[in-house]
Amino acid sequence: MxxxxxxxxxxxxxxxxxxxxxxxxxxxxxxxxxxxxxxxxxxxxxxxxxxxxxxxxxxxxxxxxxxxxxxxxxxxxxxxxxxxxxxxxxxxxxxxxxxxxxxxxxxxxxxxxxxxxxxxxxxxxxxxxxxxxxxxxxxxxxxxxxxxxxxxxxxxxxxxxxxxxxxxxxxxxxxxxxxxxxxDIRSKQWSKLMMNLNNAVSALSGAPTPQLIFTPGYRRVLRALIGEALMVLDAAKIRPARLGAIPVRYFPTLLALPTAVLRVAARAQLQMDPEARSSMWEDLMRGRMTEVDFLNGEIVALAKTCGASAPLNARIVEMVHDAENENKGSPGLTPDALWSALDQ
Ligand SMILES: NC(=O)c1ccc[n+]([C@@H]2O[C@H](COP(=O)([O-])OP(=O)(O)OC[C@H]3O[C@@H](n4cnc5c(N)ncnc54)[C@H](OP(=O)(O)O)[C@@H]3O)[C@@H](O)[C@H]2O)c1
Missing domain, CATH: 3.40.50.720 (NAD(P)-binding Rossmann-like Domain)
Incomplete structure (x- = not known):
């Protein structure tokens, strides 16, 4: 046809x-x-x-x-x-x-x-x-x-x-x-949304995707955001369906692996351009509004509906909005700077 x-x-x-x-x-x-x-x-x-x-x-x-x-x-x-x-x-x-x-x-x-x-x-x-x-x-x-x-x-x-x-x-x-x-696309869309929690880390750090995944400090931030989001999904009784080889509920465990082991596991599942970056990073660099309210912000909104809380994702939303308002591209935050900003 x-x-x-x-x-x-x-x-x-x-x-x-x-x-x-x-x-x-x-x-x-x-x-x-x-x-x-x-x-x-x-x-x-x-x-x-x-x-x-x-x-x-x-x-x-x-x-x-x-x-x-x-x-x-x-x-x-x-x-x-x-x-x-x-x-x-x-x-x-x-x-x-x-x-x-x-x-x-x-x-x-x-x-x-x-x-x-x-x-x-x-x-x-x-x-x-x-x-x-x-x-x-x-x-x-x-x-x-x-x-x-x-x-x-x-x-x-x-x-x-x-x-x-x-x-x-x-x-x-x-x-x-x-x-x-x-x-049932919706339960897969939730899995994609969990993967997209990475986009804000990419935008705020300016680091290419492979660097985010293989730098322990960025992984610590990502693991905290995904772990919090998984708890919110559990509280809301949402079961994300598998999208790609690995179910999202294993992501925190994967992100906790030593970098050398993760490199081997990632090689089998995902190919990445060394310079790959998220569209949220591109939005900041081009002075456009990002989709953070529809990604990390969705977790914050969902938490409110089911008596859970998502302070880390809420803080990330704030930080991305600050960067949008400053309109100077990516703030280029190091893993330590991101982690301590999440702590505030
Ligand atoms: N890029 C990725 O890697 C990626 C991956 C997976 C999913 N996605 C999703 O795909 C969607 C699109 O992302 P993208 O990165 O392709 O965005 P994008 O590069 O900003 O492309 C969207 C384009 O549509 C234009 N547009 C908006 N409203 C229009 C209208 N009424 N008439 C004509 N043109 C219009 C925008 O122009 P203005 O900017 O001038 O408004 C922009 O040029 C998003 O939801 C994103 O999350 C993106």
């Missing part, structure tokens, strides 16, 4: 995922800001992978528009805006998209699909998960920094929607993604 695909929010994830589909010959239309339209008019779209392999789509083949109205004929719309922009993007799409179009949230956090559903009543909105990391390198280049799956929610029915989700899954697989179609 050939699908006409639209990307709402041509940024790191939109251009990378949409670009891979386009490179495999799928019909893809990007909606983005004038800035990205100018960039992709001037430069070919270049998708680089871990290890440096690159796929290039000639600029003449890349269609970027700035108005959501252009998505009226699309079978599938991949929503790739930041969480704080979901409501606005959903409102822009609501009166435009076909009634039978699949709207897939490719965003982090656990509430974006619900936000889209609320502003697009009657539309088919599905959750999704992007399990890898991409940063924009400007001049049309989007660099993937880690391995990881793509997941799209599979509804129980009706049969025609199931068939289109299967067709989308097949298109993504054929475009080189490790694709999953889980029926």
């Amino acid at each position: 050939a699908l006409a695909i639209g990307v709402m929010g041509a940024g790191s994830i939109g251009c990378y995922v949409g670009g891979r589909l386009l490179a495999r010959g799928h019909d893809v239309l990007f909606i983005g800001r004038e800035r990205i339209r100018a960039e992709l008019t001037a430069h070919d779209l270049r998708l680089t992978d871990i290890g440096g392999a690159a796929e290039v789509v000639a600029k003449e083949r890349v269609r970027v528009e700035t108005e959501a109205a252009m998505l009226a004929d699309r079978d599938v719309i991949l929503v790739c805006v930041k969480s704080a922009q979901s409501e606005e993007a959903g409102r822009a799409l609501a009166s435009v998209v076909r009634k039978d179009a699949l709207i897939v949230s490719m965003q982090n956090g656990v509430r974006n699909a619900e936000t889209l559903r609320q502003v697009m009543p009657g539309k088919i909105v599905l959750g999704g998960i992007v399990g890898f990391n991409v940063v924009s390198k400007d001049t049309g280049t989007f660099q993937r920094g880690t391995t990881g799956p793509l997941a799209i929610e599979m509804p129980a029915d009706p049969a025609d929607v199931v068939a289109r989700v299967e067709a989308l899954g097949a298109a993504l697989t054929e475009s080189g993604f490790e694709t999953e179609l889980p029926t």
Whole structure:
């Protein structure tokens, strides 16, 4: 089944995922800001992978528009805006998209699909998960920094929607993604959120992901944040489902391993570009608001609903907001500086 695909929010994830589909010959239309339209008019779209392999789509083949109205004929719309922009993007799409179009949230956090559903009543909105990391390198280049799956929610029915989700899954697989179609995406989104607690540590330290994982001091911070979040999830009776090889409940144990042992374990599970960093780090460096309220902030909000507390994640949220307000990029905190800031 050939699908006409639209990307709402041509940024790191939109251009990378949409670009891979386009490179495999799928019909893809990007909606983005004038800035990205100018960039992709001037430069070919270049998708680089871990290890440096690159796929290039000639600029003449890349269609970027700035108005959501252009998505009226699309079978599938991949929503790739930041969480704080979901409501606005959903409102822009609501009166435009076909009634039978699949709207897939490719965003982090656990509430974006619900936000889209609320502003697009009657539309088919599905959750999704992007399990890898991409940063924009400007001049049309989007660099993937880690391995990881793509997941799209599979509804129980009706049969025609199931068939289109299967067709989308097949298109993504054929475009080189490790694709999953889980029926219960929410419990996997909680697992992804636990992994994304790392993003704030990345943003505040400025350290590349491998350095975060293999530096004991950063691991101590990460372990404390994840350990606290796991207690909150337990109190709220939420069971995160497995996403990737290792269940998130083992993360604190893994993070406590000696660095040499962890290096061996990580090598078998995850490939990382030495310079991979989180999109939250990229947001701070580009002077943009981050998604911290939808990640660590989600743990703080959940704690309030179930009589638990999450002071460490609350402190991290404050620190990221301070960095946003200062607008000087990443504060470059060392492991000790981060740890003592958490103690305050
Ligand atoms: N990057 C990653 O490694 C990664 C990995 C997994 C999941 N995710 C998730 O994927 C989502 C997107 O992240 P990202 O890093 O790709 O963000 P991004 O690079 O900021 O891309 C989003 C783009 O959409 C544009 N946009 C927002 N509203 C729009 C509208 N109404 N019309 C046209 N363009 C619009 C934004 O422009 P402005 O900035 O000018 O508003 C921005 O250029 C987030 O939820 C993120 O958590 C990201």
